Amino acid sequence: MHKRQGLKQERADKREAKQVRKAARRAHSERQKTSALAQLQPTPTAPRGQPQPSYVPSLGLLFRIFSLVRITSALSAPIQDCDEVFNYWEPLHMLQFGTGKQTWEYAPQYALRSYGFLKLHQGLAALLHFGVGFRSKTQLFYALRIALALACAGSEAVFVRRIAEGVGRRVALHTAVALFGMAGMYHQGVALLPSSFAMHLGMLGSAAAMGRGGGWMRRAACALAAFVAAAAVGWPYAAVVAVPFVAEELAAAARSRAGDGLRRLAAMAGLGLAFLAAALLALYAVDTHYYGRPVVAAWNQVAYNVLRRGGDSALYGTEPWYFYVQNGLLNGNLVMLLALAALPLWAVYYAVLLASARSTSPDEQAARAAVRALFRGHRLLLFRILPFPLALLVFSLQAHKEERFLSIVYPHMCFSAAVALSLLGPLGTWAVGLLRSGGRPLGVRRWVDRLSVSVLCVATAVGFARMAALGKYYGAPVRVFSSVALLGTQAGDMQQAPLLPLGPSVKMLGRTGQTEDSGSGSGGTVCMGDAWHYFPSSYWLPRGFSVQFVRGGFGGQLPGSYVAVSQSGSLRRSTSMARADFNAANRWEPTHALNTTEPCDYVVDTEYPDRRSGSGSGSGIVGSNGEDGHGGRWERVECAEFLDAAESRVLARVLYVPRRLVRVLEALQGGGEGRRWQSWGRMCLFRRRQE
Numbered sequence: 276m277h278k279r280q281g282l283k284q285e286r287a288d289k290r291e292a293k294q295v296r297k298a299a300r301r302a303h304s305e306r307q308k309t310s311a312l313a314q315l316q317p318t319p320t321a322p323r324g325q326p327q328p329s330y331v332p333s334l335g336l337l338f339r340i341f342s343l344v345r346i347t348s349a350l351s352a353p354i355q356d357c358d359e360v361f362n363y364w365e366p367l368h369m370l371q372f373g374t375g376k377q378t379w380e381y382a383p384q385y386a387l388r389s390y391g392f393l394k395l396h397q398g399l400a401a402l403l404h405f406g407v408g409f410r411s412k413t414q415l416f417y418a419l420r421i422a423l424a425l426a427c428a429g430s431e432a433v434f435v436r437r438i439a440e441g442v443g444r445r446v447a448l449h450t451a452v453a454l455f456g457m458a459g460m461y462h463q464g465v466a467l468l469p470s471s472f473a474m475h476l477g478m479l480g481s482a483a484a485m486g487r488g489g490g491w492m493r494r495a496a497c498a499l500a501a502f503v504a505a506a507a508v509g510w511p512y513a514a515v516v517a518v519p520f521v522a523e524e525l526a527a528a529a530r531s532r533a534g535d536g537l538r539r540l541a542a543m544a545g546l547g548l549a550f551l552a553a554a555l556l557a558l559y560a561v562d563t564h565y566y567g568r569p570v571v572a573a574w575n576q577v578a579y580n581v582l583r584r585g586g587d588s589a590l591y592g593t594e595p596w597y598f599y600v601q602n603g604l605l606n607g608n609l610v611m612l613l614a615l616a617a618l619p620l621w622a623v624y625y626a627v628l629l630a631s632a633r634s635t636s637p638d639e640q641a642a643r644a645a646v647r648a649l650f651r652g653h654r655l656l657l658f659r660i661l662p663f664p665l666a667l668l669v670f671s672l673q674a675h676k677e678e679r680f681l682s683i684v685y686p687h688m689c690f691s692a693a694v695a696l697s698l699l700g701p702l703g704t705w706a707v708g709l710l711r712s713g714g715r716p717l718g719v720r721r722w723v724d725r726l727s728v729s730v731l732c733v734a735t736a737v738g739f740a741r742m743a744a745l746g747k748y749y750g751a752p753v754r755v756f757s758s759v760a761l762l763g764t765q766a767g768d769m770q771q772a773p774l775l776p777l778g779p780s781v782k783m784l785g786r787t788g789q790t791e792d793s794g795s796g797s798g799g800t801v802c803m804g805d806a807w808h809y810f811p812s813s814y815w816l817p818r819g820f821s822v823q824f825v826r827g828g829f830g831g832q833l834p835g836s837y838v839a840v841s842q843s844g845s846l847r848r849s850t851s852m853a854r855a856d857f858n859a860a861n862r863w864e865p866t867h868a869l870n871t872t873e874p875c876d877y878v879v880d881t882e883y884p885d886r887r888s889g890s891g892s893g894s895g896i897v898g899s900n901g902e903d904g905h906g907g908r909w910e911r912v913e914c915a916e917f918l919d920a921a922e923s924r925v926l927a928r929v930l931y932v933p934r935r936l937v938r939v940l941e942a943l944q945g946g947g948e949g950r951r952w953q954s955w956g957r958m959c960l961f962r963r964r965q966e
Contacts, residue, residue, distance in 0.1 A: 331439040331447045337432035344455055345424035345464050350417065351746040352462040353753060356679055357808035361834045362388060363467045364416075364812035369849070370397045372412070373840030374821065375813050379832060379857035381850070387579055389572035390565045390850070391558040392469055392508055413760050416814040420465045426475055427464035434478040434686055441485030442659060442694075449693030449731065450686075456735030457689060459606030461742045463682040470679045473513035476505035477662075478686045484520045485659065492542065495524070499546050505683075507554035511573050513683050515669050519661035567851025579859070580675070588675040590861040598676045599667055603688065605929060606678075606741070609734040613692035617660050620698040625653060627705055660694050663687040696727045743931035748918035751958040755879060756815035758913035758960050759801060762877065802875035804896040805829055806958070809881075823875065825896055826868040832858060833867040871905045872896065876963055878909060883919050883956035897961050909961035922954035 332340065354360055361378050369375035370393055380387040400419055403409045409418040431454050439447035454460055463471050480501030486494050502517035524543055528536035555571065562570040578584040603611035628650055666684040670676065700723040707719050798819030803810060805827035816822060824833050835856055843849040856866045872878065880896045897909050920928045927937060937952045944952075 331435070331444045331451070334432050334436050337435055337451065338428055340451075340455065341428035341431045342425060344461070345428045346421055348461045348742075349420035349424040349465045351750070352465060352742075353745060353749045354811055355462050355466070355745075356468075356677070357810070358677075358679075359466055359468050360810060360812045363393065363469075364814065365834070366390070367393050367396055367400070367467070368412075368813040369837050370394070370846065371400060371415075372813075372818075373846065373849070375837050376822070376834040377837045378834045379859060382857040383566045383568065383851050383853055385575065385579075385857070385859055386562065386566050386568075386570045386572055387576045389508075389558050389562055391561040391572075392472065394561055395508070396467065411760075412814045412816075412818075413757070416812070419467065423465045423467065423471070427460075427471075430475040430478040431460075431686065434482045434690075437482035437485045438690060438693075442656065443697065446690070446693045446697050449696050449727065450690045452731045452735065453610045453689035453692050454686060456731075456738035457607055457610055457685065458738045458741035458745070459603075459682060459685045460689075461738070462745060463679065463685060466679070466682075468679055468682075469508075469510040470513070470682050473505040473509035473516075474683045474685060476501045476509060477513060477516040477683055480505065480517065480520070481659075481662065481687065484523070491539075495543060496546055499543070500550050503547060503550040503554055507551060507558065507573060510683065511577050512670075512680070515666050516662045516683060516687070518665060519658045522661075523655070523658040565847060565850040567847065588673075591675060592677075593674040594676040596671050599671050599681045602678050603667075603681065606685070607688055607692075607734075608737045608741075609730055610689055610692045610738075613695040613730070614663055614688040617691035617695040617698075618664050620695050620702065621653070621657060621660065624698055624702060627702065628653060656694065660687075660691045663691045696723075696730070699723050699726070737930065740930040744929060747931055748920075748928065751915035751917035752809040752811050753815075754915040755913055755958050755960050756811050759820075759877070759879070760815050760817060762799060762801075762817055762820065799876035800874055801877045801879060802869065802872060802896070803879050806879065806881045807833065809879075809958070824868045825872060825875070825878075826870055827896075830863055831861045832864050835864065835867045872903045872907045873905065875907070877912075878903070878961040879958065880961060881917060881956055881958045883922070883954070885919065885951075885954045885956070886922060897959075901964070908964040910964045912960040912962050914957045914959040917956045917958045919954040919956045922951065924952050927952040 354364075361376055362380060365375040365377070366381060366388070367375075369377070370390070378388075379385055396419065399422055400415055403418040403422065404415055407418070409415050431451075435447050435451045435454070438450055463474065465471075480498045483494055483497035483501060486497075498517075498520055502514070502520065505516070506512075506514040521543075524539070528539045530536075531539060555573070558573065559569070559571055562572050580588045600611070600615070603614075607614070632650070663684045666681065666687075670680050700720045703719040703723055798821075801816065801820060801822045802825050803822065804825045807824045807829070810822060813822065821836070835854075838849045838852055840846050840849055843852065856864050858864065869875070878896050882897075882899075884899070897903050901909050903909060918928055926932070927940075932940075932953070934953075940952050
């Protein structure tokens with residue numbers, strides 16, 4: 276009897292012990308899941324025994340780091356898009372020096388471009404010229420690019436610091452590394468483009484949106500001011516970056532009490548309308564002055580491109596839907612892939628949170644509170660990563676696509692990539708915790724950190740290879756036009772002026788009213804054929820010189836020329852002069868090109884001697900015998916190597932590949948069989964030969 280009772284008691288003890296072990300394993304598993312999910316949240320002070328938060332440089336140090344690569348970009352990056360030259364550098368040259376090329380968008384009857392954007396840079400150029408001592412036009416060109424580089428670096432520094440404060444230090448550090456090594460930021464950060472201007476302000480607006488100090492009104496005012504300026508002064512389509520911020524504020528207002536929510540929405544609407552009205556009024560005044568009639572250029576641009584009133588942007592080229600994905604891989608490589616994965620990973624994380632909330636028992640109050648906190652933070656994270664996928668979707672749906680359109684969210688691409696890397700850690704830990712329930716936990720986070728470092732190092736290395744390729748392979752126009760800039764110097768004084776006034780003296784600053792290239796030459800005409808789109812702007816022409824285009828194989832509308840201020844009598848007369856030689860349908864305008872080289876004193880031409888077919892001349896002006904087909908004879912003054920992208924392999928034209936390695940690869944493929952890895956041409960400056 277006593278023996279049976281003892282056996283029963285032993286079995287009961289075993290069952291109780293088994294239940295205790297099950298409860299312990301279940302609690303351990305829940306703690307593992309909660310701990311893994313909590314790793315994404317910012318941890319200003321980590322408890323003892325947990326990993327310390329990642330180091331993020333100070334605002335000043337970040338600015339110096341970003342300035343290093345951006346100033347390098349300003350001095351070495353070629354201009355990627357001829358629209359930057361003809362729609363912004365040339366009108367800016369007109370405002371400063373009274374001459375320049377003019378596109379149809381600046382014709383008064385169309386008025387698609389705003390002079391207000393250019394006036395900001397004209398004031399900056401005047402300060403650099405008269406205040407700092409940049410004397411020649413080439414010095415001004417580089418000075419303006421350096422100023423843009425510093426503006427970009429400052430915006431990036433603020434953006435990264437606010438990510439550290441509002442999202443997490445690890446995410447901020449990854450974002451900083453991605454920005455530093457991204458090829459897209461290399462050339463877009465210093466571009467004189469409204470999209471780049473909008474990119475800088477978009478970073479500042481997003482940084483303000485992530486802030487939590489200073490009160491809601493200050494945060495909203497700073498964010499709205501930046502977003503409105505980006506869209507109104509910069510690029511109207513940059514408003515897409517502000518949509519997630521507005522959605523976040525609407526969601527916050529919906530969760531508030533009725534009266535508080537309405538007051539919040541009214542304050543938001545009032546601030547936005549006030550900023551927009553101020554910006555549009557200032558732009559209206561500037562554009563009305565220069566166009567000679569009431570003009571709202573931002574509306575004209577939207578009407579033409581979106582509403583298709585008076586034309587269609589598809590006339591200037593259409594691309595397939597995957598163009599921006601392909602271009603993002605070129606400019607961002609692995610960063611683009613991670614950015615594309617950010618939203619799906621966010622959704623998976625959200626599903627994990629839902630599962631964790633349902634599997635947590637009601638008596639586990641601490642775990643439920645932790646999951647609820649993660650829900651709130653994770654929903655907020657959605658608004659932070661939305662600008663990139665939203666812009667990618669909106670611009671991909673448009674038929675007309677250009678590389679610079681997506682540049683407004685390049686910083687957000689880097690941020691989304693950093694978020695994707697940060698989500699891998701907790702998701703991996705959670706998955707391993709499920710597979711090894713109750714077992715010894717693996718150091719998943721340590722391996723994910725190593726993977727993140729490896730991915731970012733590879734992305735940075737590939738990005739630097741892309742940057743080097745841009746400068747090495749496609750920098751010939753600036754190198755050739757550096758010789759053009761010397762054509763106005765007096766005979767016997769051909770020593771090139773320094774690109775930058777290193778250490779300007781007080782004496783030099785006192786006589787900055789004249790530029791080094793003013794009035795020293797008699798003037799001349801530089802002609803270009805089908806290579807017209809490589810023209811780096813009139814900032815590379817001496818005073819008294821002009822550029823003209825010779826008719827070649829291009830059948831669209833070439834840029835015309837402003838009527839010089841010396842002929843019209845005033846700048847306003849030149850910019851508001853009604854002319855019939857512009858159209859909005861990209862039709863050929865015969866008055867914008869020469870039919871003969873007789874008026875030309877110099878020619879800039881591209882040659883491709885390695886091509887197996889054709890004459891070997893890229894633009895068809897000067898042949899291999901030094902003649903142009905119009906009876907003119909020419910002699911070379913200066914040449915620079917120029918990669919023949921059409922005849923080179925993709926890898927060897929996209930990334931920098933040392934010449935020795937190229938020769939090895941070509942030897943391995945059997946000599947001259949098939950397309951060469953790299954085919955080189957040259958861009959040359961020719962002078963008319965005196966008989």
